[in-house]
Amino acid sequence: MCTRKMYHLTMAMAVGSMLFWPQAGWSMDAADAPETVEINSLSKSYGGVHFDHAMHTGIASCEQCHHHTTGAEVTNSNCIRCHAKTGEEDSVSCKDCHSSDRFSKKDLLKLEDPKLYHIDKPGLKAAYHLNCVGCHQKAGGPTGCQDCHTITEAGEKMFQTGKFAPAPTAGSGHGGHSSH
Amino acid sequence: MKTTVSRRNFIKGGLAGTVAVTALKESSSQAATFEGYPDGMGVLVDLTRCVGCRSCEAACNQEQKLPPPEKPFDDFSVFDEMMHGQKRRTDETHYTVVNRYDVPGLEHPLFRKIQCNHCQEPACLTSCFVNAYTKTPEGAVIYNPNVCVGCRTCMIACPFYIPTFKYSSAFNPRIMKCIFCYDTRLKDGKPPACVEACPQEALTFGKRNDLIKIGRQRMVETPGKYEDHIYGEHEVGGTAWMYLSSVPFDKVGLDTHLPKEPILNFVKDFLGIVPMVLTIWPALFAGFHLLATRKDWLKNKNDDAHEEE
Amino acid sequence: MRFFSHQRPEIPIVDHIKPDGSQWTIKEKLWLGLSSGDYFKQFFRNPVNWLMIAIFVIGVPLIAQRYIYGLDAVTHGSDDYPWGLFLGFGLFGMVPLSASGFMLGTTCELFGRKDFHPIERLALLNGLLGYFFAVLFLEVDLGMWWRLPYPMFVSLGPAAVLFLVAWHVATYLSVQIAEVLPAFFEWIGWLKGKRVIRKMVLGLTIAGIILSTLHQGALGALFTYAPGKVHPLWFSSNFQWIHFFCSSIFAGLSMVIVSSTLIRNFAGWRCDDHFKNSLDDITVKLGKGCSLAMITYLVIKIVAVAHDQEWDYLLTGWGSYYMLELGIGVILPMFMFAFGVRNNSAGLVRFAAWIAVFGIIWNRLNTALVCFNWQLYQEIPHWKEVWITITIYSLYFLTYRFIVYRLPIVYEWKGEK
Ligand code: SF4
Numbered sequence: 045m046c047t048r049k050m051y052h053l054t055m056a057m058a059v060g061s062m063l064f065w066p067q068a069g070w071s072m073d074a075a076d077a078p079e080t081v082e083i084n085s086l087s088k089s090y091g092g093v094h095f096d097h098a099m100h101t102g103i104a105s106c107e108q109c110h111h112h113t114t115g116a117e118v119t120n121s122n123c124i125r126c127h128a129k130t131g132e133e134d135s136v137s138c139k140d141c142h143s144s145d146r147f148s149k150k151d152l153l154k155l156e157d158p159k160l161y162h163i164d165k166p167g168l169k170a171a172y173h174l175n176c177v178g179c180h181q182k183a184g185g186p187t188g189c190q191d192c193h194t195i196t197e198a199g200e201k202m203f204q205t206g207k208f209a210p211a212p213t214a215g216s217g218h219g220g221h222s223s224h
Numbered sequence: 225m226k227t228t229v230s231r232r233n234f235i236k237g238g239l240a241g242t243v244a245v246t247a248l249k250e251s252s253s254q255a256a257t258f259e260g261y262p263d264g265m266g267v268l269v270d271l272t273r274c275v276g277c278r279s280c281e282a283a284c285n286q287e288q289k290l291p292p293p294e295k296p297f298d299d300f301s302v303f304d305e306m307m308h309g310q311k312r313r314t315d316e317t318h319y320t321v322v323n324r325y326d327v328p329g330l331e332h333p334l335f336r337k338i339q340c341n342h343c344q345e346p347a348c349l350t351s352c353f354v355n356a357y358t359k360t361p362e363g364a365v366i367y368n369p370n371v372c373v374g375c376r377t378c379m380i381a382c383p384f385y386i387p388t389f390k391y392s393s394a395f396n397p398r399i400m401k402c403i404f405c406y407d408t409r410l411k412d413g414k415p416p417a418c419v420e421a422c423p424q425e426a427l428t429f430g431k432r433n434d435l436i437k438i439g440r441q442r443m444v445e446t447p448g449k450y451e452d453h454i455y456g457e458h459e460v461g462g463t464a465w466m467y468l469s470s471v472p473f474d475k476v477g478l479d480t481h482l483p484k485e486p487i488l489n490f491v492k493d494f495l496g497i498v499p500m501v502l503t504i505w506p507a508l509f510a511g512f513h514l515l516a517t518r519k520d521w522l523k524n525k526n527d528d529a530h531e532e533e
Numbered sequence: 534m535r536f537f538s539h540q541r542p543e544i545p546i547v548d549h550i551k552p553d554g555s556q557w558t559i560k561e562k563l564w565l566g567l568s569s570g571d572y573f574k575q576f577f578r579n580p581v582n583w584l585m586i587a588i589f590v591i592g593v594p595l596i597a598q599r600y601i602y603g604l605d606a607v608t609h610g611s612d613d614y615p616w617g618l619f620l621g622f623g624l625f626g627m628v629p630l631s632a633s634g635f636m637l638g639t640t641c642e643l644f645g646r647k648d649f650h651p652i653e654r655l656a657l658l659n660g661l662l663g664y665f666f667a668v669l670f671l672e673v674d675l676g677m678w679w680r681l682p683y684p685m686f687v688s689l690g691p692a693a694v695l696f697l698v699a700w701h702v703a704t705y706l707s708v709q710i711a712e713v714l715p716a717f718f719e720w721i722g723w724l725k726g727k728r729v730i731r732k733m734v735l736g737l738t739i740a741g742i743i744l745s746t747l748h749q750g751a752l753g754a755l756f757t758y759a760p761g762k763v764h765p766l767w768f769s770s771n772f773q774w775i776h777f778f779c780s781s782i783f784a785g786l787s788m789v790i791v792s793s794t795l796i797r798n799f800a801g802w803r804c805d806d807h808f809k810n811s812l813d814d815i816t817v818k819l820g821k822g823c824s825l826a827m828i829t830y831l832v833i834k835i836v837a838v839a840h841d842q843e844w845d846y847l848l849t850g851w852g853s854y855y856m857l858e859l860g861i862g863v864i865l866p867m868f869m870f871a872f873g874v875r876n877n878s879a880g881l882v883r884f885a886a887w888i889a890v891f892g893i894i895w896n897r898l899n900t901a902l903v904c905f906n907w908q909l910y911q912e913i914p915h916w917k918e919v920w921i922t923i924t925i926y927s928l929y930f931l932t933y934r935f936i937v938y939r940l941p942i943v944y945e946w947k948g949e950k
């Protein structure tokens with residue numbers, strides 16, 4: 045079905061754990077942004093990503109990743125209901141809205157607020173991936189894990205690959221009966 | 225003489241038996257009304273988000289200290305593995321598996337993770353005669369290997385084919401199944417390992433009630449993207465792990481013919497007759513006996529009377 | 534045995550006292566009054582025993598393999614098919630075939646039908662052994678077989694159907710032991726024990742009916758836990774337990790007919806005239822019971838199909854198989870029973886009983902294995918699983934024969950009673 049719509053509308057967005065100072069004026073533009081961003085605040089199984097921000101500004105509009113935060117005109121019919129005039133936010137950095145301790149007790153507690161609209165805001169890791177992978181799938185960008193990341197030793201261990209790969213005979217699981 | 229004695233004994237015996245079994249029945253009808261905990265946690269699996277990276281499988285293997293897999297978790301050839309014409313399923317070394325579904329008309333394949341769905345009224349739990357399963361207030365359905373006798377009725381009963389048995393072990397067999405990472409995480413309020421590992425947040429962890437709202441919100445905000453159904457909201461009485469999909473659920477290997485009511489309801493007919501048999505049978509057959517042997521009894525009574533004179 | 538009984542008038546043993554006035558010792562009774570040499574001579578002359586030996590020579594190591602290397606080594610038990618032949622045949626098949634105990638117990642003790650008396654003990658023994666070996670089959674199949682008493686004493690799950698089965702089979706087993714004990718007490722000559730049991734017999738019989746109704750039904754109800762897995766034609770949430778209970782009635786009766794036939798034909802030396810002479814008559818009467826139970830069963834089977842609106846399924850391949858099962862396993866023997874009864878032909882009734890026994894095993898295997906997971910794939914038992922099943926069944930046969938040869942089951946004890 046419409047995988048496209050999904051990526052338009054997922055509120056998950058934004059790339060970069062950068063410090064960013066709002067500029068004067070109604071909205072900011074790509075020139076205000078740093079050229080590259082190191083995305084590595086969560087790296088565990090995989091190393092961080094060296095993100096070429098300047099290159100991407102040529103491909104996508106600010107809104108596609110930063111939603112309404114940059115003050116650019118909001119077009120999404122759902123977001124527009126509230127964010128038509130909210131203007132530029134104090135921060136456009138992903139990590140300031142998308143929780144890096146997603147699903148922790150503290151994070152889940154926020155959902156208790158009965159008036160909260162954004163009950164489904166992805167955590168930081170998902171915000172990155174949903175946004176990047178979603179667009180890459182459509183635009184034919186790289187989508188494999190190691191296309192963007194280098195796997196770490198901890199990652200190799202978890203995936204039991206590389207130097208932690210199982211011996212060819214290991215494992216004995218059989219869903220059906222084994223054929224003796 | 226003989227028959228009179230037997231009558232008295234028989235009534236005594238019959239009563240004792242009935243009381244004993246009725247007592248058992250009492251406790252059983254209490255347990256039979258068990259329902260899920262309203263505040264329990266769950267996970268919403270969004271198939272449109274899953275990219276089939278198998279991070280969840282890898283994380284589960286690590287968290288649950290399962291044996292090493294046959295192939296590394298970044299080997300995607302497993303999606304083509306077939307056994308008896310079936311895609312991969314949970315087994316004694318995999319609490320969770322991700323399968324690929326090539327749906328006609330769809331540009332990208334869909335991937336579906338499966339694990340224990342932690343039913344609200346679990347069939348595995350209600351069918352177990354040694355109470356090896358527990359539904360915790362946090363929502364997990366956990367298993368106690370120390371009392372399990374290995375009869376495997378839970379495997380017969382689970383509508384999702386989840387519990388598996390360690391057939392390979394002669395001295396230490398047990399049921400192997402996803403426990404929602406209960407001991408290591410859930411009971412401390414932490415999300416399960418697979419959820420934490422998922423890069424796409426295809427797995428959303430939260431209160432089951434909230435997840436249903438979230439699922440609905442996704443449907444509202446992205447009209448046409450999802451099937452208008454949260455799989456698991458009502459299936460077999462509701463499950464703590466639920467699914468969202470962009471295609472009909474039977475296209476991604478989920479059984480769409482499952483009843484809306486808990487599996488236990490199918491057994492209630494029989495459980496209902498138990499007290500009836502226990503109370504009516506003794507009286508009924510005692511009656512038959514008295515009728516059938518009335519002549520003998522009268523005769524004996526007369527004989528007795530004569531003897532006593 | 535026939536050979537010796539011609540030469541030695543004091544054999545078979547029917548009394549505590551030998552013709553010369555001395556007592557038979559227990560040891561002599563166990564050897565059937567023969568010297569050990571003679572005993573083995575007659576044992577090895579019997580080709581059936583050679584067959585048994587052949588089965589055991591392979592079967593016993595296989596059983597050992599199961600206990601040393603696990604179920605995986607000898608069965609095709611899998612996560613999709615948790616239950617195989619051990620339960621499909623051993624539990625679900627053996628238990629209905631052992632319903633004879635409570636059937637004839639009820640007929641003789643409750644309804645006071647003395648005409649069935651000659652076969653009562655055989656029916657009780659058939660019941661006892663059937664249950665005992667069903668438990669033995671279970672012990673082969675249970676993953677943690679050493680925890681058999683857990684559902685009774687360690688961790689109780691009283692809301693489960695299997696809990697009821699476990700308790701009922703266990704209590705019923707003790708009831709049946711008590712019911713068969715008098716024969717044993719007569720044989721060893723301990724009359725006090727027999728009198729104690731005699732006083733309890735009615736209570737035991739009533740307990741027997743209750744327990745049997747419930748656990749025969751419960752075995753069926755076990756499958757109601759798998760509404761989507763058992764083919765709809767073999768599944769009925771409302772009627773499954775009645776199907777199983779009702780079919781156990783003719784299953785048990787047919788099994789007694791079969792075993793009494795075998796005993797009369799192959800162990801005629803052991804039967805007394807009373808047993809032999811009344812057997813044809815009893816067989817026909819049992820046949821009548823079978824045909825009645827079968828027509829009831831058939832009606833309830835059809836009601837179940839109608840109730841669940843499953844007519845469409847009858848037109849599928851599964852439907853044909855279903856009708857084949859009913860046709861051969863129920864309708865055919867039902868008519869044979871009916872004709873046999875009408876023409877007073879014990880032969881026809883016996884033939885029908887064989888078919889009915891086969892039919893019931895077939896039905897149970899269908900429910901537990903063939904039509905289970907009907908939307909998945911078909912499970913074919915491992916040959917070792919088949920062999921172990923046969924081995925344990927052979928053990929059942931040997932035990933059965935051992936007891937019938939000795940205890941006053943098909944003959945009346947001549948000594949003090
Ligand atoms: S999915 Fe199966 S194993 Fe998990 S709780 Fe439900 S019935 Fe039990």
Ligand code: SF4
Pocket residue numbers: 283284285287288319320339340401402403404405406416417418419
């Ligand atoms: S919840 Fe825990 S046990 Fe279950 S599949 Fe996820 S990681 Fe494995």
Ligand code: SF4
Pocket residue numbers: 273274275276277278279280281322335337421422423424425426427
């Ligand atoms: S980790 Fe997430 S995206 Fe990856 S296979 Fe599992 S559910 Fe799908």
